[in-house]
Amino acid sequence: MKVRVKFAKEGAMKFIGHLDIMRYFQKAIKRAGIDVAYSEGFSPHMIMSFAAPLGVGVTSTAEYFDMEINTPISGKEAVKRLNEVMVEGMEVKSFRKIPDGKANAAMALVAAADYYVEFREGMEPETDWKNKIEDFVRQSEILIVKKTKKNEKEVDIRPYIYEMRLEESRIFLKLAAGSVKNTKPELIMEAFLAFLGQEFDSFCFTIHRAEVYADKGTEEYRNLISLEDLGEEIE
Structure with a gap:
């Protein structure tokens, strides 16, 4: 199942760059116990992609990334679990199912x-x-x-x-x-x-x-x- 996560990045977190935000969410997803899908091959990584990441110094209540999960979970439960492991300045707003296909990827849309x-x-x-x-x-x-x-x-x-x-x-x-x-x-x-x-x-x-x-x-x-x-x- 493909899902889209919306999150806010405010306060001191506006000074954290895109790559660090991506690594942060990779760890947070693990801690939240969400069964995320990994790529195949010698170096498996989480299947996730960010849409129009912001530059350093800009706050936002509308950041997005798409990812693939193996085990379905309700949106409310996923938001709750993720927010329990978020640091101050980061908040997950929604967790929604999206259609398959590259044309539906946030990055392309x-x-x-x-x-x-x-x-x-x-x-x-x-x-x-x-x-x-x-x-x-x-x-x-x-x-x-x-x-x-x-x-x-x-x-x-x-x-x-x-x-x-x-x-x-x-x-x-x-x-x-x-x-x-x-x-x-x-x-x-x-x-x-x-x-x-x-x-x-x-x-x-x-x-x-x-x-x-x-x-x-x-x-x-x-x-x-x-x-x-x-x-x-x-x-």
Whole structure:
């Protein structure tokens, strides 16, 4: 049976890198007594894959990985067992069955993600930034210089911004994510601060990921569904 696990990574755990998170869950799954499937061969390893892992320093309540289990277990029981062995800052949110097949893998499905960006106290832009968000998004193109190991190139990131608005004191972003189209909230904020005529400093704001989506629509119309909702409850 293939299952999808949703978990939160908050507090000090935001400083733990992806590989360490993966190793942590491998140990936690063993301690929780979940009968996970292993690959065959000389070096067996747990059959699990993470969807769009976050960079260091970003909190999230919507991290996902898929894995295969040999013995069925109810979703509630699995969540309970896993949370009993979680450290502070880590919490399993759901444990759901997903269909077989590579096309249903979380890694392949990722198409968009929600983020909240909040300026640290005393580090807000000097300009009236709250009333400039609509003007920023209204632009037909938003050009940034994207640096790679070999060169630099100018990229229009406007098509990757699905939504950007003010929610109380935070900026809400719905951005393209995944292997086909992808952008990071840091790049959007860099472009926004440049639009305001402000110097970019990644320390002046915090980023929180709130959800990750698959797109079940067409080329003309997006139909975003959370990776969690693509799974079904295990009784």
